[in-house]
Amino acid sequence: MYKIQSTEKMKRIMGEYFLSLESGEKKVAWCTSVGPAELLRSFGFEVYFPENHGALLGATRTAMDYIPEAIKCGYSGHVCSYTTSDIGSYLKGDTPLKTHYGLQGHPKPDIIAYNTNQCREVEDWFTFFANEFKCPIVGIHPPRHLDEITQDEIDLVVKQFKKIIPVCEEVSGNKFNEDKFKEVVKRSKDATLLWQKVLRTSSADTPPISFFDGTIHMGPIVVLRGTETAIDYYSTLLNELEENIANGQGFIKNPRTRIFWEGMPIWGKIRMMSDLFTSNGAAVVASTYCSSWIFDKFDENDPWESTARAYTEIFINRSEKAKMKMLSDWFKEYNIDGIVYHDTKTCFNNSNAKFGMPQRLKESSGIPALVIEGDLCDLRFFSEGQSITKIETFLEQIEESKVYN
Numbered sequence: 001m002y003k004i005q006s007t008e009k010m011k012r013i014m015g016e017y018f019l020s021l022e023s024g025e026k027k028v029a030w031c032t033s034v035g036p037a038e039l040l041r042s043f044g045f046e047v048y049f050p051e052n053h054g055a056l057l058g059a060t061r062t063a064m065d066y067i068p069e070a071i072k073c074g075y076s077g078h079v080c081s082y083t084t085s086d087i088g089s090y091l092k093g094d095t096p097l098k099t100h101y102g103l104q105g106h107p108k109p110d111i112i113a114y115n116t117n118q119c120r121e122v123e124d125w126f127t128f129f130a131n132e133f134k135c136p137i138v139g140i141h142p143p144r145h146l147d148e149i150t151q152d153e154i155d156l157v158v159k160q161f162k163k164i165i166p167v168c169e170e171v172s173g174n175k176f177n178e179d180k181f182k183e184v185v186k187r188s189k190d191a192t193l194l195w196q197k198v199l200r201t202s203s204a205d206t207p208p209i210s211f212f213d214g215t216i217h218m219g220p221i222v223v224l225r226g227t228e229t230a231i232d233y234y235s236t237l238l239n240e241l242e243e244n245i246a247n248g249q250g251f252i253k254n255p256r257t258r259i260f261w262e263g264m265p266i267w268g269k270i271r272m273m274s275d276l277f278t279s280n281g282a283a284v285v286a287s288t289y290c291s292s293w294i295f296d297k298f299d300e301n302d303p304w305e306s307t308a309r310a311y312t313e314i315f316i317n318r319s320e321k322a323k324m325k326m327l328s329d330w331f332k333e334y335n336i337d338g339i340v341y342h343d344t345k346t347c348f349n350n351s352n353a354k355f356g357m358p359q360r361l362k363e364s365s366g367i368p369a370l371v372i373e374g375d376l377c378d379l380r381f382f383s384e385g386q387s388i389t390k391i392e393t394f395l396e397q398i399e400e401s402k403v404y405n
């Protein structure tokens, strides 16, 4: 039975991270998952990511217990189920953070920061909590859906980053220190480049890590980037995976098909999906989702422009043309045979199957595509039986076309 041994280490550091949010040693900043975490850490904040909590609610399948609470409060059941489950969990005064990590409840924010590079929903979601906790809220609103990111966009985003400084200084009680900011950016860069190498190991013939494993091992790059802990963790994981490649070990030996996953994970069905693909001889080796935390433009010698660029040029914030180019490059890098689009009911922003991209990308790349419907947290939008049938048929068709071509 193939097992990634580093998982135990990851569980330990994630547990320590969550407990640190309640230790009272540092003030706490809430931040969006692709938000200005480096800047916040440079002021000495511990950083908490509500989206990570949303993923936990999805993975523990508790989200559906909480979503109705947010609906009662006026939120539509068709908006981001991270938002509705997180708000509902808070309103109900319950969270798996208590049972899984021994916290007393939701960590309390001293300041809240968001970046709409991923969606407008985060602004609504985080504003709800700023009102609840009566704490300052700051936001970055970069231009969206661009083919190319030019100097004009970078200048604008840098200005917005710098506007946050006085609020952070007041809440933290610390003056902005550019050297500290550079140090954090350097640590984030080191961790994100290791994460990139971790993901790239799955281009091996016998891949040592799948997309589904990646959704678990990405925890530290989301919540601990900018720390030595993240660098140390991804060094350990990378060593293990490289050793496994050298020994011909992986989660599947010589898969018959290599699949790309586009869109959000279905958090409550990670294990089921993983087993479904491997039992059909398929390896899901790459994804837009796990790649979202590769910020290879970070540069400690140019911390403002490089962070502004890295956070503005992410996949979710780009035009359809730019996204298709990125996907085509990944297809080649990972030797992809087919792509599965998860058309996520409550996340319009991270679903790319609604405007004909599957058809257009199939025409330009020749890579077959399948669209399945589901959701990140709300399993009422996911039909397991229908999805299994669609995926098995799709994999069979790819295998047949490989035989006849």
Ligand code: SF4
Pocket (backbone or CB within 6 Å): 051, 080, 081, 082, 083, 118, 119, 120, 121, 122, 346, 347, 348, 349, 350, 376
């Ligand atoms: S990108 Fe989608 S899942 Fe993430 S916060 Fe925005 S709407 Fe929710």
